[in-house]
Amino acid sequence: MGRRRKKRQEQGGQQKTTPRTAQPHDFRRVDEYIWELPQDFRDDMRVPARLFGDEELFGAAFRDRTVAQLANAATLPGIVGYAMAMPDFHQGYGFPIGGVAATRADSGVISPGGVGYDINCGVRLLGTHLEREEIAPYLHDLNAVLYRACPSGVGGKGRERVSERELEELVVDGAKWALKRGLARQEDVAHTEEQGCLAGADPGQVSARAKERGRPQVGSLGAGNHFLEIDAVDEVYDPEVADVFGLREGQVVVQIHCGSRGFGHQVCDDYVKGLQSAVRKYNIQLPDRELVCAPINSPEGRAYYGAMACAVNYAFVNRQVLAMGVREAFEQVLAGKVKNFDLFQVYDVCHNIAKFEEHEVGDQRMRLCVHRKGATRAFGPGYPGLPADYRDVGQPVLVPGSMGTASYVLVGAQKAMELTFGSTCHGAGRTMSRSKARKQVWGADLKKELERQGIVVHAGSDKGLAEESPLAYKDVSRVVEVVHGLGIARQVVRLQPLAVIKG
Amino acid sequence: MGKRFEEIEHTADVAIRVRGRDLAELFVNAAYGLACQLSDPDALDLTIEQEIELEAYDAETLLVSWLGELLYLSERDECVLADFDVLEIASTRLRAVARGGPVQGHRRHVKAVTFSEMEIVRVGGGYETTVVFDV
Numbered sequence: 220m221g222r223r224r225k226k227r228q229e230q231g232g233q234q235k236t237t238p239r240t241a242q243p244h245d246f247r248r249v250d251e252y253i254w255e256l257p258q259d260f261r262d263d264m265r266v267p268a269r270l271f272g273d274e275e276l277f278g279a280a281f282r283d284r285t286v287a288q289l290a291n292a293a294t295l296p297g298i299v300g301y302a303m304a305m306p307d308f309h310q311g312y313g314f315p316i317g318g319v320a321a322t323r324a325d326s327g328v329i330s331p332g333g334v335g336y337d338i339n340c341g342v343r344l345l346g347t348h349l350e351r352e353e354i355a356p357y358l359h360d361l362n363a364v365l366y367r368a369c370p371s372g373v374g375g376k377g378r379e380r381v382s383e384r385e386l387e388e389l390v391v392d393g394a395k396w397a398l399k400r401g402l403a404r405q406e407d408v409a410h411t412e413e414q415g416c417l418a419g420a421d422p423g424q425v426s427a428r429a430k431e432r433g434r435p436q437v438g439s440l441g442a443g444n445h446f447l448e449i450d451a452v453d454e455v456y457d458p459e460v461a462d463v464f465g466l467r468e469g470q471v472v473v474q475i476h477c478g479s480r481g482f483g484h485q486v487c488d489d490y491v492k493g494l495q496s497a498v499r500k501y502n503i504q505l506p507d508r509e510l511v512c513a514p515i516n517s518p519e520g521r522a523y524y525g526a527m528a529c530a531v532n533y534a535f536v537n538r539q540v541l542a543m544g545v546r547e548a549f550e551q552v553l554a555g556k557v558k559n560f561d562l563f564q565v566y567d568v569c570h571n572i573a574k575f576e577e578h579e580v581g582d583q584r585m586r587l588c589v590h591r592k593g594a595t596r597a598f599g600p601g602y603p604g605l606p607a608d609y610r611d612v613g614q615p616v617l618v619p620g621s622m623g624t625a626s627y628v629l630v631g632a633q634k635a636m637e638l639t640f641g642s643t644c645h646g647a648g649r650t651m652s653r654s655k656a657r658k659q660v661w662g663a664d665l666k667k668e669l670e671r672q673g674i675v676v677h678a679g680s681d682k683g684l685a686e687e688s689p690l691a692y693k694d695v696s697r698v699v700e701v702v703h704g705l706g707i708a709r710q711v712v713r714l715q716p717l718a719v720i721k722g
Numbered sequence: 723m724g725k726r727f728e729e730i731e732h733t734a735d736v737a738i739r740v741r742g743r744d745l746a747e748l749f750v751n752a753a754y755g756l757a758c759q760l761s762d763p764d765a766l767d768l769t770i771e772q773e774i775e776l777e778a779y780d781a782e783t784l785l786v787s788w789l790g791e792l793l794y795l796s797e798r799d800e801c802v803l804a805d806f807d808v809l810e811i812a813s814t815r816l817r818a819v820a821r822g823g824p825v826q827g828h829r830r831h832v833k834a835v836t837f838s839e840m841e842i843v844r845v846g847g848g849y850e851t852t853v854v855f856d857v
Contacts, residue, residue, distance in 0.1 A: 312839075313836070432797075488790055491837060508838075508841075
């Protein structure tokens with residue numbers, strides 16, 4: 220095998236050396252919240268890299284491999300502007316989490332590593348017509364019924380069973396499929412990124428194994444950091460925009476955080492393995508094999524996009540089916556007890572995706588493939604693709620906090636189009652490994668502490684609970700302050716948790 | 723054999739460092755490292771046996787495929803595979819037997835086996851690599 224490696228290096232024409240890792244002094248502070256690593260820091264970087272954060276967040280980037288991974292992302296062929304990390308950044312695999320990288324659609328590459336395994340992991344926000352006081356007496360019942368209505372756990376089976384043929388329709392049509400099956404309302408579809416259907420999905424590019432894994436899981440939460448949460452709006456920063464989104468102080472809302480389950484994981488897995496040979500075929504040099512990619516305009520690149528779009532649509536349907544489960548649970552517990560138990564959809568956003576969008580690069584308008592890995596689209600007012608009723612204010616951006624802490628609803632802003640290819644943060648961002656969190660926190664203690672704060676908790680395992688302890692995360696408020704300060708999204712309301720279901 | 727793998731710090735996911743005197747031992751130890759993420763291997767009743775045959779582009783892809791296959795089987799059959807015999811191995815081909823037992827849910831959800839930081843290198847009379855699991 221040693222010989223084989225040597226041969227590979229000779230073919231590549233250069234010896235493999237470990238790239239330098241940047242230190243804080245290698246960065247230039249461009250603005251209060253913008254830190255830039257120049258392109259000439261490493262020979263293989265094609266663009267400069269930018270980290271967004273205040274001084275403390277910037278300092279945290281050097282405690283793990285975030286900075287090295289960000290510089291690695293800057294080496295992707297066809298990348299334009301900057302390789303960027305939103306302020307909730309942390310070490311991932313291949314790309315850092317919080318990573319945004321845009322490549323030229325005509326000559327750049329698409330990278331499954333720049334999207335991740337949980338393709339279209341995202342958040343859906345449902346609004347109610349209830350005040351927090353109205354729901355308080357029923358919170359325990361509601362949480363128990365929700366736990367049953369929205370299946371969770373590893374390999375957990377979903378609410379819907381679909382045949383292989385139905386699955387193929389589902390992944391092509393996304394939310395429209397759910398609409399046809401009576402599992403969605405027209406307004407749900409309108410209030411979903413891409414109207415719940417990313418164009419270009421090609422089930423012919425999806426492996427039999429991905430389909431096999433996907434079929435039983437439609438309408439399931441999964442495990443890990445995925446959750447379902449009942450919250451109350453406890454602070455309104457922008458009453459006008461809040462009103463447009465149907466949000467007001469004291470109102471009860473529901474967040475659903477999950478993705479494309481085994482289907483998406485398998486699609487990513489298949490292509491990260493399958494494209495390893497494409498990297499060699501197209502003579503692409505990569506500092507980390509997880510950054511594996513192929514030219515967008517190659518058979519391999521097109522195949523990945525077609526399969527990824529299927530997983531994106533699967534995730535939209537997954538959250539849609541869970542939303543219907545939430546509606547059922549509310550009806551079951553609250554019918555006859557409150558005036559209006561219905562839930563309406565505020566919005567649904569993707570956190571892990573690659574999409575074709577047009578952006579200004581320098582003074583040129585370009586069609587780009589924007590990779591967002593742990594980042595949210597944040598289109599400002601007037602952009603096509605936004606629902607008609609939100610077009611004047613901008614796109615809702617849903618930023619869940621760590622368990623038991625606040626979450627935020629933001630609105631996309633014009634500055635995001637100028638600075639970040641229309642992107643912003645997606646959450647709090649981890650600071651501590653899961654093993655360390657487990658050593659420092661007992662799941663059972665954390666549960667008691669959350670309950671002492673009046674938060675009802677239903678979790679698959681105490682260990683899983685401990686790993687998701689707020690201690691292991693950055694302060695989401697700090698992250699949100701940075702994106703608000705940068706102007707790449709503005710604060711609209713804050714949500715405080717009342718009940719949590721963790722996968 | 724000493725410690726079969728060690729967990730190394732990773733902010734969001736789980737990373738292990740694995741060594742083996744030869745490729746076969748490296749693959750077995752990595753698989754054991756995965757099994758320990760999913761359950762307590764000592765508590766398993768080894769009633770399931772599965773033969774696995776794989777071909778891949780190179781040794782790293784073979785290792786990712788091997789671990790991915792074990793992960794897939796453990797999810798599909800609600801089991802954990804923790805005892806292994808490598809029958810045949812080359813850098814692009816593997817034939818092995820994996821034994822394990824049924825479990826009631828996994829200890830943690832491992833979404834996937836990544837290529838991140840993976841590079842099988844020769845170290846003093848053996849092989850070593852890092853494996854990062856997406857959790």
